[in-house]
Amino acid sequence: MEKILTKKSFSKWVKKLESYKIYAPVKNDDLWNYEIIDIPESIQPDYPNTVLSPKKIIFPQREIFLEFKASNEEGLEVKEILPEERPAIIFGVRPCDARALTLTDNVFKGDFEDPYYWKRRNQTILIGLTCNIPPSFDCFCLSVGGSPHSKDGLDILMTDLEDKYYIESLTKKGNQLINLAKDCFEEPKVMDKKDLEKIQANSEIQIKRQIKDIKKIPKKLKGMFDTPFWDKESLSCIQCGICTYLCPTCHCFDINDEVASSAPLKGKRVRTWDNCQFPDFTMHSSGHNPRPDKASRLRQRILHKFQYFVELYENFQCVGCGRCISKCPVGIDIIEVLDKVRDYGL
Amino acid sequence: MVKVEDIKKEAKRILKEGKVKYIIGYKKSTNGLMSVPAFIESPEDVENLIWDPTCVYNLTRFLVDEKRRKAREKNPDERPVGIVVKGCDSRAIIVLLQEKFINRENIYVLGISCETTGVLDEKKLLKKLNGKKAEKVEYDEKDNFIITTLDGKSKVPADEILAERCLECRANFPVINDILFGEKVDRKLDNRFKSLEKIESLSKEKRWGFWKEQLDKCIRCYACRSVCPMCYCDECVVDTINFAVTADTTAEEKAQRIKWVEKSPTTSENFVYHFVRAIHLAGRCIDCGECERVCPMDIPLRFLNKKMEKEAKELFDYDAGFDPDQPSLVSCFKDEDPEDFIR
């Protein structure tokens, strides 16, 4: 379904969506992030990339699985905690961040469906916004199969045409939202469609960074596991959690019991984000760690994204949002690393 | 004025003569204005070295890596490592020497004086340029930065985009060095704790509110810890790695390891993490400001450490990072110390 929504009608439409929990990019001090808002008067179309992607809503950094407590009758009383039942809408999703969710979907389904992830995923509607201007200097979505107007994973894509939005509804869920307030929308004219095409074509030209010949990389990486390349590339890495925690596709997690009291026993089983750059990642209980140093940790990050994931799901585990580049405290640039991989030994 | 050619000349010389095994310095990044750490091994690569206001990193952090790497090598190269330091960074070296974490003969210090300027705060610069991309930033020797963007050049008063630490800098020249670039320029500083005034003037409740709001943002990526040259512990209490065990650790022993902090980024756990870190840096932090610079959530961590610095000064007349022979703050007792519980 394609529609036109004038900027004036935008807040009228949003008012009709009251029953949903609504998230949109919000600026606090100088930091943009997705937060719950009451009335999104208008979405600012030129907000820079949010620090964290909507991953933090679908796959939160902390998820309580269950509560347990000692009980006389049963020994241990266990109560499952599922995410709250409440449909949600995320406004202003960048096309790359939406594509990222289609990638993490692969991981949370299969032999074991993750009820926590899917509960949130299924009750959340994603409304994207075309990046007329790239929200970061380091955007490279075009190189990894995305684009600044990609529709993958979105329910609705909005494109800013100055005084109005071009609305492309892509799923049933999207259509439903539009049908809730039919009178807010108009039919697109031929001119609007032309404007849309112009803006979307132009949005691609604005993407300045790219990885050339990326198709060669997975095969190349396969032969690079045991090379000194990783020692050299990781020299300046400080092994923080920024690149992976901020990555919209990274999905490693850890499960811990948080004990509130040991007698009587009481506590929660909690899932939190984990990441391959931390010293205790894949640490065995014997004390041995198969990834003992920063070279092997950087290698894990790159190989997971550009070899293992490709072998498993025929897609890079990277959507080109550029966060790991812009926010790396020592300027490690994944595009540069991959360029060097491609040319390694030539 | 510091000339990068002089630094390159010396770097080439010590590499050619085999005096150092490699040099840690600065080079241009691949994605924009800021520099990145460089590890220069051969005289040919010296050409990559740069020195400009984007050289923000405290490179002494990499001496920790060097020590670990060396410990793992069977026949380590015993030559020193060359390292480029600014005034603040040089004070980190003093603390590492004082704590006997490194030895003087393991390093060859190329000290650079910041003279009348300092380094950039990238976040302030971005804000100043309204999101526009800077291509180049130069110091005009008259308290201004000249910024080149695609739209041309503009002049910005230095103190508007200088790093906070530079505005309160007390050692704009390296206090330890094997060779010095630039002049020792005295800088007037009326109040070295000025930035704290605002937050200190808040009521207890307001201060709690401020810190709760700030620390609730923390995602516990530990970049602040990872970037810190003083956070060199092999095992940190906040990692589950402190459950680390050997092949001989029994199941009972493993079960008894105390988990000090949960991985969950909740208010209480975040506070524990940041308090532990602040306390462990008291009398050690030399205010290089790296923790605050790297924080992706813009948490003003420098206030915490600056406050500890002030406490150390006011209570014990203690200054970190000037004298490698002074005993460390938390492991010595002087007769003049205010508390007498220990007597």
Ligand code: SF4
């Ligand atoms: S953000 Fe940079 S320094 Fe931190 S772990 Fe990733 S690559 Fe290393």
Ligand code: SF4
């Ligand atoms: S704090 Fe001082 S020594 Fe350090 S960069 Fe700033 S001016 Fe230079």
Ligand code: SF4
């Ligand atoms: S760098 Fe910032 S977000 Fe990361 S652990 Fe430190 S305070 Fe928290």
